Amino acid sequence: MHGYGTRRSDSGGDRSMARLSTAAWPFLAAVAAALLCSVDAVIVEGLQVGFYNQTCPSAEEAVRDVVTSEIGLDRTIAAGIIRIFFHDCFVTGCDASILLDETPSGDVPEKESSANGFTLHGLRTLDVAKSTVESMCPRTVSCADILAFAARDAAVAAGIPFYEVAAGRMDGLRSNMDDLPGNMPTPSHQVPRMSELFVKRGLSQEDLVVLSGAHSIGGAHCFMFSNRIYGFSQGADIDPALEPAFAEKLRKVCPPRKDGDDPEQSPKVSFDGRTSEKLDNVYYSELLASRGLMTSDDALIKDPETKTTVDLFAGDNAVWQEKFAAAMQKLGAVDVLVGEGKGQIRKQCRLVNKPSKQSKPTSTRQSMPALRPKRKKPRLGLGNFIPGFHGFF
Numbered sequence: 001m002h003g004y005g006t007r008r009s010d011s012g013g014d015r016s017m018a019r020l021s022t023a024a025w026p027f028l029a030a031v032a033a034a035l036l037c038s039v040d041a042v043i044v045e046g047l048q049v050g051f052y053n054q055t056c057p058s059a060e061e062a063v064r065d066v067v068t069s070e071i072g073l074d075r076t077i078a079a080g081i082i083r084i085f086f087h088d089c090f091v092t093g094c095d096a097s098i099l100l101d102e103t104p105s106g107d108v109p110e111k112e113s114s115a116n117g118f119t120l121h122g123l124r125t126l127d128v129a130k131s132t133v134e135s136m137c138p139r140t141v142s143c144a145d146i147l148a149f150a151a152r153d154a155a156v157a158a159g160i161p162f163y164e165v166a167a168g169r170m171d172g173l174r175s176n177m178d179d180l181p182g183n184m185p186t187p188s189h190q191v192p193r194m195s196e197l198f199v200k201r202g203l204s205q206e207d208l209v210v211l212s213g214a215h216s217i218g219g220a221h222c223f224m225f226s227n228r229i230y231g232f233s234q235g236a237d238i239d240p241a242l243e244p245a246f247a248e249k250l251r252k253v254c255p256p257r258k259d260g261d262d263p264e265q266s267p268k269v270s271f272d273g274r275t276s277e278k279l280d281n282v283y284y285s286e287l288l289a290s291r292g293l294m295t296s297d298d299a300l301i302k303d304p305e306t307k308t309t310v311d312l313f314a315g316d317n318a319v320w321q322e323k324f325a326a327a328m329q330k331l332g333a334v335d336v337l338v339g340e341g342k343g344q345i346r347k348q349c350r351l352v353n354k355p356s357k358q359s360k361p362t363s364t365r366q367s368m369p370a371l372r373p374k375r376k377k378p379r380l381g382l383g384n385f386i387p388g389f390h391g392f393f
């Protein structure tokens with residue numbers, strides 16, 4: 001159904017506009033201008049279900065086998081992989097830029113941002129999946145597609161009904177942790193800001209509520225929400241939006257922060273204390289019971305618009321699960337690289353391929369220094385985590 005190309009679904013709109021009467025033009029032009037200013041990523045059409053049918057027919061099965069067996073050994077990996085996929089797609093599109101350990105330009109990669117760093121979980125599983133697929137079909141299946149397949153397999157392992165993942169993404173060549181500020185939502189955000197960031201990626205406010213349901217599995221380190229349970233405000237030590245018994249429980253698990261705390265030693269608390277390994281709608285009923293872990297979770301019931309959607313999902317698991325699968329498909333099409341000359345298929349997900357001698361016969365001298373330049377120093381260390389968290393965005 002989809003052609004292999006780069007037609008973008010919501011950037012032009014020329015054809016639909018042509019059908020409308022000319023009277024609507026000034027208004028539409030204003031809307032289009034507003035959209036062009038705020039949307040800087042788009043849902044790309046051109047990915048295909050069964051993209052590897054001919055070139056690597058067992059690719060999806062191989063990824064699934066690796067992911068399910070790793071999750072069988074450690075259930076927490078499912079959440080980790082889904083989060084890696086989200087963080088990849090939200091910064092320069094689903095191009096596996098989050099998997100790079102180093103970059104040709106010397107930019108400090110996304111992985112080292114304090115929004116990622118040690119909090120990324122499941123990277124090893126993706127390495128195993130890639131090397132397994134690589135041994136079957138060398139240089140054929142992109143890391144970006146492997147990540148999209150793996151996120152689906154993780155969701156299915158956690159209880160979401162099977163959904164198809166269209167493929168054909170190429171891997172990107174750049175990754176820069178400076179791209180996170182202003183693109184990644186933070187735990188202190190309220191709905192207007194989070195919606196803005198979703199719309200900027202071609203996703204909707206409903207997608208924000210639907211995908212936040214990923215917080216039905218996995219958890220957050222104490223420092224992500226400790227501002228809510230210690231010294232919340234001048235008038236209240238604990239965020240009054242939290243159920244008091246829940247806040248007390250959190251205080252027992254999370255000691256007050258001290259200078260010099262090692263963030264990596266911070267305890268991790270499940271978002272959904274009732275069914276923490278099942279992707280189900282219990283996340284939403286927990287929100288309604290004032291047991292949302294982070295400010296950004298609780299925000300979904302503070303805003304009247306998103307609250308209506310939360311009510312709906314809390315009452316109907318099947319509806320939410322179906323919407324979750326569809327939103328994951330949409331997320332997987334954000335700003336993807338498709339078609340000739342658009343990125344590469346990495347040999348290893350952690351490194352951009354070295355330019356081959358054949359493809360760059362004359363520029364060896366210029367390209368070699370660019371390949372492994374002196375690394376730029378990270379400007380934001382993990383230390384930025386502790387005093388205030390917000391400081392790092």
Ligand code: HEM
Nearest residue numbers: 079080083086119121185186187211214218219220221296
């Ligand atoms: C929209 C605002 C969002 C914010 C502010 C946010 C923030 C966070 C934070 C701070 C953590 C805790 C990380 C840690 O302490 O290790 C987390 C965990 C997680 N997030 Fe989100 N997130 C958001 C949306 C999403 C979306 C859209 C998805 C996926 C579709 C997602 C999937 C996850 C998962 C699965 C975990 C658990 C990871 C684990 O246990 O290893 N999040 N998120």
Ligand SMILES: *[C@@H]1O[C@H](CO)[C@@H](O)[C@H](O)[C@H]1NC(C)=O
Nearest residue numbers: 001048049050051052053054
């Ligand atoms: C791959 O095969 C499946 C199952 O036969 C089919 O549904 C799909 O359209 C095929 N995709 C491509 C791109 O050939």
